[in-house]
Amino acid sequence: MKKTLKLFEQKRTEFLRLRLHEAINWEKYSLMSLSHHSTAIEGSSLTEDESLLLLDEGKTPKGKPLEHSLMEKDHYNALCFIFGEAKAQKAVNPAFIRAVSARVMHNTGGPVSSMGGNFNSSKGEYRKVSVFAGTTTFPSYQKVEGLVQDQCNKLDGKINTVSNTVDIYDLAFDFHFDLVSIHPFADGNGRVSRLMMNYILLYHGLTPAIIHKEDKQEYINSLRESRIIKSTVPMREFLYTQQIKHYDKEIQRNISGNKDIFLSL
Secondary structure, three states, rough: OOHHHHHHHHHHHHHHOOHHOOOOOHHHHHHHHHHHHHHHHOOOOOHHHHHHHHHHOOOOOOOOOOHHHHHHHHHHHHHHHHHHHOOOOOOHHHHHHHHHHHHOOOOOEEEEOOOOEEEEEHHHOOOOOOOHHHHHHHHOHHHHHHHHHHHHHHOOOOOOOOOOOHHHHHHHHHHHHHHHHHHHOOOHHHHHHHHHHHHHHHOOOOOOOOOOHHHHHHHHHHHHHHHOOOOOOOOEEHHHHHHHHHHHHHHHHHOOOOOOOHOOO
């Protein structure tokens, strides 16, 4: 882990030294790219170029499920929402997390009837059903409200006291892990958890974290291993390697002079 953190700091320093985040439309491109990868992890079939055209020009790709375009639009709107709220440093509470979920599921969620009661996933309402992911069983729906509140209380005691860059990333990564392990909603939990991770980073003015779609299985494996050993170290190490990969890609883009995407958006 020490080697990973050292490389992370080196790549982050180089990225900041090159001032790549100040390029024309870098922020816009970064948010679109985040939305593309996050929704691709959840099954969207859009290519990155199709995502950029959809989010920038509203062009829905032909031959692709409409639901995938709606997923991307909803995620991008949710990302823009947390970006604005982070600038105002809004407190993280259950109502805020539910507001993020409502945006993520705005066009693809809806009313659900279950043995536990009725709820609407498009309005950020907690699930009233049991959920599973592979061999993982998540907490019963009766515990969700209390567990989410506990995590918000825990975060509230730390979000304004951390200042070291690594400590902030650790805090964001751990909140992501804790929230996705609760799985408070019927759908969209991965997207919401990653958005909340990035909210904490944006709250502190740091570069948002990206999980690359091609590394989905390694991402899932890191979450599973962290649950098994009851430590977030495997998940943290994976996420730091993802940020190293992200910085490398942006640095290489600068070296090759491939800046067209920034100028065209």
